[in-house]
Amino acid sequence: MAGSTSPAARPAPPVLRLDGIAKTFGGARALKGVSFEVAPGEVHGLLGKNGSGKSTLVKILAGFHAPDPGGVMEFNGEAVTLPLKPGDFRRLGMSFVHQNLGLVPSLTVLENLRLSDLTAGRRGFINWSAERRAAREALARFDVAFDPDQRIDRLSAVDRALLAIVRAFEEIRVAREASGKPGLVLLDEPTPFLPREGVEKLFTLMRSIASHGSSVVFISHDIDEVMTITDRATVLRDGDVAGSLVTPEATHEQVVEMIVGRKLARTVPLRTAKVVERKPRMRLEGAASAKLKPSSVTIGEGEIVGLTGLIGSGYEELPYLAFGARPTTGGTLSLEGGAAMALASLNPRKAIELGLALLPGDRQGASGVDTLPIVDNMFLPDIERFFSRGFLNHRRMKREAWQLGETFEVRPNDPLLKLSALSGGNAQKVLVARWMNRKPRLLLLDEPTQGVDVGTRQQIFTALRAAAAQGMSVLCASSDAEQLADICDRVLVFARGAICEELVGAQISKDSIAEACYASLERASPANGTQP
Amino acid sequence: MTDITQAPAPAGGVRVNYARLFERVALIAVWFLLIAGFGAAMPNSFLNWGNFAILFASYAPAALLALAIIVPLTAGDYDLSVGATLTLSSCIIGVLNVWAGLPILLVIALALGAGVIVGLVNAFFIIYVRIPSLVVTLGTTSLMTGIVQWMTNSSTIGGIDNGLVMAVVGGRFLGVPYAFYYAIVAAILMSYVFDFTPLGRRLLFVGRGREVARLNGIAVDRVRVGALVTSGVLAAAAGVLYAGVLGSADPYSGLNFLLPAFAAAFLGATTILPGRFNPWGAVVAVYFLATGITGLTMLGIPLWVTNVFNGGALILAVTISQLTRGREASDIG
Numbered sequence: 001m002a003g004s005t006s007p008a009a010r011p012a013p014p015v016l017r018l019d020g021i022a023k024t025f026g027g028a029r030a031l032k033g034v035s036f037e038v039a040p041g042e043v044h045g046l047l048g049k050n051g052s053g054k055s056t057l058v059k060i061l062a063g064f065h066a067p068d069p070g071g072v073m074e075f076n077g078e079a080v081t082l083p084l085k086p087g088d089f090r091r092l093g094m095s096f097v098h099q100n101l102g103l104v105p106s107l108t109v110l111e112n113l114r115l116s117d118l119t120a121g122r123r124g125f126i127n128w129s130a131e132r133r134a135a136r137e138a139l140a141r142f143d144v145a146f147d148p149d150q151r152i153d154r155l156s157a158v159d160r161a162l163l164a165i166v167r168a169f170e171e172i173r174v175a176r177e178a179s180g181k182p183g184l185v186l187l188d189e190p191t192p193f194l195p196r197e198g199v200e201k202l203f204t205l206m207r208s209i210a211s212h213g214s215s216v217v218f219i220s221h222d223i224d225e226v227m228t229i230t231d232r233a234t235v236l237r238d239g240d241v242a243g244s245l246v247t248p249e250a251t252h253e254q255v256v257e258m259i260v261g262r263k264l265a266r267t268v269p270l271r272t273a274k275v276v277e278r279k280p281r282m283r284l285e286g287a288a289s290a291k292l293k294p295s296s297v298t299i300g301e302g303e304i305v306g307l308t309g310l311i312g313s314g315y316e317e318l319p320y321l322a323f324g325a326r327p328t329t330g331g332t333l334s335l336e337g338g339a340a341m342a343l344a345s346l347n348p349r350k351a352i353e354l355g356l357a358l359l360p361g362d363r364q365g366a367s368g369v370d371t372l373p374i375v376d377n378m379f380l381p382d383i384e385r386f387f388s389r390g391f392l393n394h395r396r397m398k399r400e401a402w403q404l405g406e407t408f409e410v411r412p413n414d415p416l417l418k419l420s421a422l423s424g425g426n427a428q429k430v431l432v433a434r435w436m437n438r439k440p441r442l443l444l445l446d447e448p449t450q451g452v453d454v455g456t457r458q459q460i461f462t463a464l465r466a467a468a469a470q471g472m473s474v475l476c477a478s479s480d481a482e483q484l485a486d487i488c489d490r491v492l493v494f495a496r497g498a499i500c501e502e503l504v505g506a507q508i509s510k511d512s513i514a515e516a517c518y519a520s521l522e523r524a525s526p527a528n529g530t531q532p
Numbered sequence: 533m534t535d536i537t538q539a540p541a542p543a544g545g546v547r548v549n550y551a552r553l554f555e556r557v558a559l560i561a562v563w564f565l566l567i568a569g570f571g572a573a574m575p576n577s578f579l580n581w582g583n584f585a586i587l588f589a590s591y592a593p594a595a596l597l598a599l600a601i602i603v604p605l606t607a608g609d610y611d612l613s614v615g616a617t618l619t620l621s622s623c624i625i626g627v628l629n630v631w632a633g634l635p636i637l638l639v640i641a642l643a644l645g646a647g648v649i650v651g652l653v654n655a656f657f658i659i660y661v662r663i664p665s666l667v668v669t670l671g672t673t674s675l676m677t678g679i680v681q682w683m684t685n686s687s688t689i690g691g692i693d694n695g696l697v698m699a700v701v702g703g704r705f706l707g708v709p710y711a712f713y714y715a716i717v718a719a720i721l722m723s724y725v726f727d728f729t730p731l732g733r734r735l736l737f738v739g740r741g742r743e744v745a746r747l748n749g750i751a752v753d754r755v756r757v758g759a760l761v762t763s764g765v766l767a768a769a770a771g772v773l774y775a776g777v778l779g780s781a782d783p784y785s786g787l788n789f790l791l792p793a794f795a796a797a798f799l800g801a802t803t804i805l806p807g808r809f810n811p812w813g814a815v816v817a818v819y820f821l822a823t824g825i826t827g828l829t830m831l832g833i834p835l836w837v838t839n840v841f842n843g844g845a846l847i848l849a850v851t852i853s854q855l856t857r858g859r860e861a862s863d864i865g
Contacts, residue, residue: 325747349749358747369741371807376733380748383730391728 013077022073028307029481045226093175093183101164110148127500154282221310225432287331306484319444323358357435361446375415425456559803567653571829589709597793602809606758608739608807614767616676619786621771626689626781636693647768651761690780698812700776
């Protein structure tokens with residue numbers, strides 16, 4: 001059932017060969033010398049958990065990062081000088097489809113398909129009828145029939161992904177035709193938000209590309225998908241190649257073990273550990289959205305509950321739904337065992353009045369305003385507190401902001417600086433301080449330490465733990481298993497839009513979380529499966 | 533102006549950022565240089581308090597219009613319709629007071645009411661229908677201009693109630709007609725709201741980060757509606773002032789205020805509180821531009837130079853402001 005072409009031994013050199021590619025960030029070694037090959041006409045899987053080095057590798061190939069000296073890269077048997085310059089990859093015959101697909105929603109299929117050509121300005125005028133014909137041909141070649149004049153935002157998610165892949169393949173046509181050699185398309189997590197039937201279409205397209213003699217690298221969290229479509233797969237773990245597999249011969253368990261790095265404990269669900277008795281603080285009943293099936297969670301007083309899962313599993317929705325910050329399709333919330341209120345009737349203002357607080361994952365877009373002073377960012381939700389006798393007391397605001405800055409070790413601690421003057425970690429401390437200072441009953445977090453240095457991360461965790469000890473409850477969505485293991489009393493693992501595993505107390509560790517993410521995927525997959 | 537601008541943090545030593553200090557007062561300094569320059573060229577006619585008194589009074593409607601603009605600009609919306617609102621308001625006064633003979637106080641109330649309606653109409657299309665503010669207010673500008681022409685038969689209406697004229701230019705304080713002080717009172721009120729009330733902070737956050745504001749419990753839509761209604765009312769008040777200054781209602785000249793008022797709003801955002809639309813900056817900018825235009829006119833320089841001065845001053849000031857801030861991204865616009 002795997003790839004339709006046979007990766008039979010040929011005299012042709014591998015399309016891509018990497019040897020000893022390493023990358024060090026500061027002191028941290030993100031890649032420790034990765035070597036692998038992609039054969040012509042092969043669909044090659046690239047697997048690994050968060051932080052295994054997959055994205056670093058992709059960024060090196062795309063020319064975003066310069067690898068450490070000493071690595072070797074060959075494309076179709078010819079040595080390539082590293083580091084690559086941004087954009088060099090296309091000239092070689094390599095192109096990328098990233099998760100966001102890089103399509104412009106308000107433009108047409110035709111315009112998107114020819115985007116790089118049309119904007120390159122190599123020609124004086126655009127012959128639209130010829131362009132349209134070329135676009136139709138390109139689409140027909142892969143059996144995907146869209147109207148070239150259709151706008152992207154009218155296409156389904158699946159069709160968008162198909163278009164992005166066709167475009168990626170078209171982008172390297174010039175290079176392929178010039179050299180007469182195969183090209184390489186790298187798909188970086190294109191599937192997590194697609195319905196199952198859509199994924200099948202994507203696979204057909206990938207096989208079609210491979211049958212043209214070019215190669216596809218398919219990066220995904222989804223082991224089932226990788227096993228279905230790829231001929232071979234390489235697994236990265238902690239910056240090293242953990243192994244490589246001929247996928248049709250491998251079992252699901254072998255792949256998971258290779259990703260996680262140890263044997264899976266294939267026992268009954270891990271729900272046996274004794275839970276500390278806590279008074280319930282908040283109960284979410286059937287909370288649902290477009291990305292999340294009805295899910296129910298109870299959080300106890302002073303409890304820190306982690307939410308995690310693979311990309312697209314919907315775990316990051318809950319904090320926003322509980323705060324009334326995203327459109328919901330149903331569900332209720334009740335506090336301290338009180339009456340249930342519909343999530344649809346909730347909005348951020350009401351949530352704040354109820355004693356909830358939300359620190360969104362998008363620090364610059366949703367959490368703080370970079371161009372305004374620290375003091376104003378800190379006291380945004382409780383500015384009224386400083387308004388007395390008709391005037392805002394700027395002096396008191398500044399003094400309290402400074403004190404709060406000291407408590408949370410904001411450096412430099414000058415409340416009048418703009419938020420943008422601080423490093424990412426310090427800016428996050430300001431925003432954490434904003435909410436913690438209000439002593440919320442429940443703090444909702446989404447990726448609270450993304451882009452935050454290790455020291456700051458520890459400070460934030462210490463503050464969270466201290467507040468939880470005083471009774472504050474925390475709901476923390478994160479893709480970082482290590483950080484969840486550090487702070488959580490309980491971790492809920494999501495797959496395909498539903499809670500499917502609960503880790504409690506001593507069961508929680510970095511490895512057990514990562515393992516649950518992958519194991520749960522299998523359990524949550526539909527009964528019919530994708531393999532015949 | 534606010535103590536936010538003074539005093540270092542309790543922990544830090546006294547640090548004066550001279551570049552920033554210079555930036556704050558640069559426009560005022562250039563204004564005085566301009567006055568000195570024209571003064572040297574025309575010591576008798578230009579450097580004359582009477583001349584300045586007239587300048588202050590006759591540009592009061594423009595100052596009020598610039599103040600009107602910065603309210604929705606701070607909240608992140610453009611209101612291009614303020615010029616047409618000014619005209620509409622002054623023509624409502626002309627038509628209802630002179631032609632229909634209604635009492636002036638009632639007519640003023642109706643004119644301000646029209647400003648409220650304009651603001652609500654703009655807000656409906658911008659916030660409820662989600663059309664970009666630039667498009668909506670461009671449309672309502674044209675709409676109102678047409679209504680004004682219909683209302684007035686495209687003619688200037690003279691003979692507005694003397695009570696209004698007296699209230700606006702009849703009396704003087706320190707030699708300057710009252711009109712100027714109405715604009716000053718508006719600037720005082722506005723700087724109070726901007727700097728000393730929670731509402732001012734909310735307005736600022738709504739303009740700089742809608743999603744941030746929303747997730748911090750601010751009723752973003754309500755703030756934006758409020759800002760647009762405020763600009764409508766202030767623009768209508770500018771129209772009342774304009775009718776008082778002229779003693780008549782002119783269906784055409786109001787739109788001429790629009791671009792200088794926008795120029796002043798942005799120019800004003802480079803001074804006093806650089807990087808923010810601020811009332812005193814806007815007022816200073818209006819009178820800076822007015823001084824330049826008056827001086828050039830008195831020198832007998834042809835009319836086209838006025839426009840060149842308006843536009844040139846705006847671009848130059850914003851450029852200098854941007855350069856002194858180095859690579860820092862612009863906070864506004």
